[in-house]
Amino acid sequence: MGKGYSTAELEKKSFTGVIDEDVALMRDILKHDDTIIFRRFENRSDAKIYGYIIFTEVLVNNLVIDQNVVRPLMSFDPHDTELGDGLAEAFARAVVNTDDVKVRARPIDAVNSILIGDTVVLINTCASVVIANSKKYNIRSVGIPETENAVNGPKEGFTELIVANIGLVRRKVRNPNLKFRFFELGRVSKTRVCLTYIDGLAEERIITDIIARLSAFEIDSVLDITYVSELITDAPDSPFDTLGTTERPDVVAAKLFEGHVAILCDGTPFALTAPFLFIENFQSNEDYYVNYFFATFTRILRFSSFFIAVSLPAIYIALISYHKEMIPMNLMLSIARSRAAVPFPAAFEMLILLLLFDLLREAGLRLPKAIGVTVSTVGAIVLGQSIVSANIVSAEMIIIVAVCGIASFLTPKLESEIIFLRLTFLLLASVLGIYGYSIGVLMFVAHISSLSSFGVPYTAYLMPTSGQGAKDTYVRAPWWRMKERPRAIQRRNSIRFRKKR
Amino acid sequence: MRALKIAAAVFCLLLLCGCWDYNEMSMQDIVIGVGVDYTDNGFAVCIDTARIGDKEERGIYETEGGSFFDAVRNAIEKADKKLYWGHCQTLVIDEETARAHMDEILDVLTRAQDVYLNVSVITARGCTAADIIKAKPASGDTVSQSIANMFRNQGNSKRFEDIRIWELMRRESVSDTYVLPTAALSGEYVSLGGGAVFRGGKLVGYLDDTQMLFYILLTSSGTGGYIPPLETEPGVTVTLEILRNRVKTEYIHEDGGTIAVQSELIVSLGGTDNANAALCEEGVSRIERVLCGYMNSGFENLLEMARANQFGDLFGFGHIIKRADYTAWERLNGQHELPVHFDTRVVLNSTGMLKNSK
Numbered sequence: 001m002g003k004g005y006s007t008a009e010l011e012k013k014s015f016t017g018v019i020d021e022d023v024a025l026m027r028d029i030l031k032h033d034d035t036i037i038f039r040r041f042e043n044r045s046d047a048k049i050y051g052y053i054i055f056t057e058v059l060v061n062n063l064v065i066d067q068n069v070v071r072p073l074m075s076f077d078p079h080d081t082e083l084g085d086g087l088a089e090a091f092a093r094a095v096v097n098t099d100d101v102k103v104r105a106r107p108i109d110a111v112n113s114i115l116i117g118d119t120v121v122l123i124n125t126c127a128s129v130v131i132a133n134s135k136k137y138n139i140r141s142v143g144i145p146e147t148e149n150a151v152n153g154p155k156e157g158f159t160e161l162i163v164a165n166i167g168l169v170r171r172k173v174r175n176p177n178l179k180f181r182f183f184e185l186g187r188v189s190k191t192r193v194c195l196t197y198i199d200g201l202a203e204e205r206i207i208t209d210i211i212a213r214l215s216a217f218e219i220d221s222v223l224d225i226t227y228v229s230e231l232i233t234d235a236p237d238s239p240f241d242t243l244g245t246t247e248r249p250d251v252v253a254a255k256l257f258e259g260h261v262a263i264l265c266d267g268t269p270f271a272l273t274a275p276f277l278f279i280e281n282f283q284s285n286e287d288y289y290v291n292y293f294f295a296t297f298t299r300i301l302r303f304s305s306f307f308i309a310v311s312l313p314a315i316y317i318a319l320i321s322y323h324k325e326m327i328p329m330n331l332m333l334s335i336a337r338s339r340a341a342v343p344f345p346a347a348f349e350m351l352i353l354l355l356l357f358d359l360l361r362e363a364g365l366r367l368p369k370a371i372g373v374t375v376s377t378v379g380a381i382v383l384g385q386s387i388v389s390a391n392i393v394s395a396e397m398i399i400i401v402a403v404c405g406i407a408s409f410l411t412p413k414l415e416s417e418i419i420f421l422r423l424t425f426l427l428l429a430s431v432l433g434i435y436g437y438s439i440g441v442l443m444f445v446a447h448i449s450s451l452s453s454f455g456v457p458y459t460a461y462l463m464p465t466s467g468q469g470a471k472d473t474y475v476r477a478p479w480w481r482m483k484e485r486p487r488a489i490q491r492r493n494s495i496r497f498r499k500k501r
Numbered sequence: 502m503r504a505l506k507i508a509a510a511v512f513c514l515l516l517l518c519g520c521w522d523y524n525e526m527s528m529q530d531i532v533i534g535v536g537v538d539y540t541d542n543g544f545a546v547c548i549d550t551a552r553i554g555d556k557e558e559r560g561i562y563e564t565e566g567g568s569f570f571d572a573v574r575n576a577i578e579k580a581d582k583k584l585y586w587g588h589c590q591t592l593v594i595d596e597e598t599a600r601a602h603m604d605e606i607l608d609v610l611t612r613a614q615d616v617y618l619n620v621s622v623i624t625a626r627g628c629t630a631a632d633i634i635k636a637k638p639a640s641g642d643t644v645s646q647s648i649a650n651m652f653r654n655q656g657n658s659k660r661f662e663d664i665r666i667w668e669l670m671r672r673e674s675v676s677d678t679y680v681l682p683t684a685a686l687s688g689e690y691v692s693l694g695g696g697a698v699f700r701g702g703k704l705v706g707y708l709d710d711t712q713m714l715f716y717i718l719l720t721s722s723g724t725g726g727y728i729p730p731l732e733t734e735p736g737v738t739v740t741l742e743i744l745r746n747r748v749k750t751e752y753i754h755e756d757g758g759t760i761a762v763q764s765e766l767i768v769s770l771g772g773t774d775n776a777n778a779a780l781c782e783e784g785v786s787r788i789e790r791v792l793c794g795y796m797n798s799g800f801e802n803l804l805e806m807a808r809a810n811q812f813g814d815l816f817g818f819g820h821i822i823k824r825a826d827y828t829a830w831e832r833l834n835g836q837h838e839l840p841v842h843f844d845t846r847v848v849l850n851s852t853g854m855l856k857n858s859k
Contacts, residue, residue: 320526325587325617329649332531332588336553339527346525433522439511 005029007187010108017085017127022107023052026122029111030054036114041070046078049087051123054110059117061136068097069119069132088128091121100133112190139164145247147412153289157247162192162266168249169196169264173256177201183214185228185265189221193228196252197261203490206261206454210274214263225265229272235451239420242453244276245413251285259490275453275489279461279473281413282306287476295476303474305407309418312404313354314425314437316396317347322433338394347430349393353401354426356383358419361405460488530560530582534591534645536630537569537606539598546572547631548584549591552642559643561635569602570609586616591645592666593623593630593684599697599704607702610666618667621652624697624704626683637689644691648684651693657725658742659717660710661693675820677701678813680708680716700813712806715799718764719816722748728768733791737778740771741792744850750818752825758833760818760841762800768792769851789847796845804841 005013010029015022023038030036035057043049053069072095092101098119104110105128110120117135142164145157158165166180177199185193193214197207213232222228225245234242244260246252247270252262255273263272282302287295319327320335327335342349360379364372380402388395408418421444428436451458464470468484471477483497536547542565550560562579566572576584594606610616625633638647652663661682664672672679680696696708696716708716714726728741747765752758770788773779779788807815814820819837823830833839 321523324524324526324585329588329590333551333553336526336529336531336551340553342527 007108010111011106013107015105015107015122015127015129017125019051019122019124022122025107026052026054026110026120029107030114039070041073043076043078044074045076049078049124051121051126053119053121054114055119055134056114056117059115059136060119060134064098064132064134064136065119069121069134072097073121084125085127087123087126088121088130091123092130096121096130096132098132098134102131103128104131105129115190137161137163142168148246148248148251148285150284150286150289152286154248154250156249158249158264158269158271160267160269162194162264165249165264165269165271166194166196169252169256169262172249172253173198178256181211183211185214185219186222187218187220189223191222192266193222194264195261196256196264198256198259201257201259201485201490201493202261203259203492206275209454210261210263222265223267225263225268225270225272228263228265234453238447238451239417240278240448240451240458241413241417242274242276242451242458244273244280245270246273247271248285254285254288257496258485259492275456276458277453277456277460277488278448278451278458281411283472292476292478296474299476300474302410305410306414306418309404309408309411310421310425311437311441312400312407313350313422314429314440315434316400317350317426318429318433318437320346321430335394335396338396341391342394343391344393346397347426349397350400350426350430351423353393353397354404354422357401357405456488461486524583524585528582529585530580532584532586532589533643534593534634534648535573535589536593536595536625536634537572537598538595538629538631539602540565543567544569544572544598544602545631546576547634548573548576548580549634549643549645550580550584551588563631568609569606573609586613589616589620590649591623592620593625593633595625595628595630596704598630599624599681599699601703603699603704604702607666607669611670618670619665621649621663621665622669622681623648623684623693624681626685626695626697626707628686632686633684633691636686636691639690647691648693657745658727659721659724660727661696661713662717662721672817673702676814676817678815680713680815683707698807698810698812698815700811705812706810708803711799712803715796715803716815718743718746718766718796719748719762719800719803722746727771728792728795731788731791731795733779733784733788737773737775737784739773739779739788741768741788741849742771743767744769750816750821752818752822752829754826754829756840758822758829758839760821760839762841762843764796764800764843764845766792766796766845766847768847768849770849785849789849792847792849793845796847797843800843800845801841808838 013025015025027038037055037057039053041051041053051073053065053073055065073091076095088103092103104113110129110131113131114120119132119134121130121132123130139161140159142156142159144155148157156168158168170178175198179197179199181195183193183195184190195207195210195214210232214228217231219227219231229241229243229245230236232243244255252271252273256262260273260275263274282299284298284302287299324332339346344352360376363379364376367375384398387393388398404422408415411418421440425437425440428440430436432439449459461469461473464473468482469487471482472486480497480500484494485496487494531551531553532548533551534549536549538545538547544567545563545565546569548562548564550562552559560581562576564572564575564579566575592606592610594603598606610620611618623633634644636644638644640647640650652661655661662680664679664681669679669681678698678700680698682693683695683697684691684693694710694713696713697704698706698708711729714728717724718726725743725745728743730738730740732738743766745767749763751761751763753761770779778784804816814837818839818841819830822833822837822839
């Protein structure tokens with residue numbers, strides 16, 4: 001086993017024009033990789049014209065190589081063709097029949113192309129290579145987004161292939177101002193990442209900022225878009241995401257139309273959107289596909305459910321441990337009766353149940369679907385019933401945790417934040433009662449107020465100061481009322497609705 | 502450094518308040534009501550707690566002490582768990598306590614941080630407070646809950662007033678006289694009715710059910726009540742319900758000062774034994790006229806009785822004079838027994854006559 005070439009070493013290398021030396025160099029660079037194919041070819045009319053085609057077996061479309069590369073190279077008539085450096089240009093111009101053909105002089109370019117499914121043609125006497133597009137995409141078909149289910153609206157979600165994802169976005173924004181700019185991230189993995197925005201709508205400042213951040217970090221590999229998210233976010237130490245995540249092309253398109261920018265990453269069926277505001281956690285794509293009255297109702301439901309999910313356990317513990325006088329008499333008696341035989345302190349009991357709930361949720365997620373359903377059923381019914389019968393926890397506590405759990409599903413984007421906040425509030429409330437809970441809420445508000453996403457305050461529109469600003473926040477106004485794009489995101493071209501019928 | 506500062510801030514906040522008032526619900530007995538009797542040995546307290554869990558017996562603890570506070574503290578020796586007073590609903594006091602020790606009881610309860618001022622105060626009549634607490638509950642698990650249910654269920658049509666400690670203190674600040682509901686034993690059960698009149702914090706007499714009705718109508722604007730069957734003419738008896746009353750009491754300067762009480766009653770016809778005679782224009786007018794007379798004479802009789810028994814300023818006239826004319830109030834020197842003119846107006850609804858339909 002030899003030592004591999006570093007990128008710096010590869011960059012220093014160049015082709016010599018002596019075919020045997022160049023092939024030896026390529027073999028050395030790509031040694032111990034049996035998926036790389038070196039095929040010698042020779043022109044039938046002129047035996048002096050020969051060379052090698054190099055490609056990765058598993059990434060290429062063999063039919064394209066056979067018909068558009070190998071066959072033309074072997075059968076063309078080279079009556080006036082002279083050997084030498086010009087041969088690569090001539091082959092690229094008139095012989096190789098693929099849609100994208102390039103001529104490159106550096107081995108590093110040839111290697112990189114081979115590794116993404118292109119075919120490299122090394123020619124005798126020529127110090128340049130021809131790179132022909134022969135990629136074959138083994139893609140999962142466009143399916144229903146799993147994390148952002150919607151009854152109404154488009155049913156397509158991103159796949160792992162970046163070009164397919166770009167196509168999905170492009171199909172929704174048929175405008176020449178829609179820009180896609182590629183970056184190669186990951187020193188070893190060389191993952192393709194694409195920044196997309198609508199020129200004229202997205203703020204130049206934000207685009208520049210994102211490009212600077214994408215170019216600033218150096219990491220071995222980028223296997224998922226969350227790598228990028230974590231590396232370019234404004235608040236890496238915060239549990240709150242200042243970059244949005246979606247697996248729906250329609251959401252990306254909608255964000256682009258509002259002046260956001262999106263980042264796609266090869267190998268990830270998700271896109272990042274920036275800037276991302278706290279209020280976006282409560283917005284759903286379906287809000288715009290249903291009647292706006294219903295959309296407003298569900299949005300208010302989401303805000304309420306967030307409050308319930310983070311606060312209910314803490315408030316309940318504070319009330320039954322410190323402020324019993326705030327509980328109505330009959331409810332108090334009912335709680336007291338159910339807790340009479342429970343041996344644990346209420347706060348501890350709540351903590352056990354919350355952790356148990358998270359355990360069941362995690363188990364249900366990670367297991368295969370069929371078993372996941374069984375685990376959930378067993379957990380919810382059998383375990384819940386048993387621990388109440390065994391007087392380990394009280395029935396009210398089960399109800400509180402169940403309500404909390406259901407409420408947290410309404411804002412899936414805040415799932416991890418809810419768990420963090422819920423446990424923090426619970427801890428504070430179990431030590432200090434409502435006073436502790438209030439401290440927790442103050443800390444939470446202070447923290448999210450201190451965050452920003454690419455220069456835009458994270459809490460923008462939580463307390464809207466203008467009528468237009470309020471129309472897509474706690475309510476979803478009809479389209480003819482939402483005349484302006486969010487001005488906190490962009491100010492260059494703010495009018496989106498011009499004329500009503 | 503920033504994290505250190507945040508940690509220090511949180512630590513400082515923790516020092517400001519701790520879990521000193523933390524109490525597990527399962528470690529507490531919830532006090533629902535308390536009865537206070539004055540005996541030769543001091544105070545005897547009967548504490549009624551909620552029935553929790555599988556406990557068959559009612560959780561009643563009886564203790565004694567030289568003072569009310571002492572007696573309550575002595576409950577520690579008898580109670581299974583720590584007593585929690587935050588949901589105490591009823592305070593029953595016996596006649597002896599009501600006559601001489603009311604102030605002491607109220608003083609302890611208003612100082613205690615875990616007792617809230619929305620406890621209903623009731624006077625036991627013809628029995629001890631402990632008898633009331635230990636009686637068989639007509640509804641709920643305990644007598645205290647049963648009494649609370651009675652107060653709540655009577656709605657707007659009041660037979661007795663639910664006087665909480667805070668209301669009692671408010672009334673005491675307006676006039677030196679106030680009325681508390683009375684409870685008596687009726688077989689195994691407790692019945693509420695009438696009122697106990699307190700003057701200067703001491704029991705001075707009682708009002709019967711009818712007097713209590715007139716007292717409530719005079720002092721509580723916006724309430725209703727039930728009028729006993731009334732004969733409006735020979736052979737015609739009607740039953741009436743007061744839906745709402747509106748009372749306006751004024752001090753009139755003329756003639757050396759008088760009190761004018763204007764009362765407007767909106768009444769509905771509950772039933773009659775002679776619909777033909779009652780439900781005509783003339784019949785309705787007659788009912789209204791008779792009811793006016795009945796109400797005026799009822800108010801006058803109550804006033805006369807109160808003055809005869811030296812109940813003090815039962816209707817708060819002194820406060821009205823003080824607010825209307827402070828100089829006159831000073832001149833009267835606390836004397837509120839001025840001539841009083843009652844003027845009652847009655848509107849009869851729900852007669853079933855087309856004339857009144859809207």
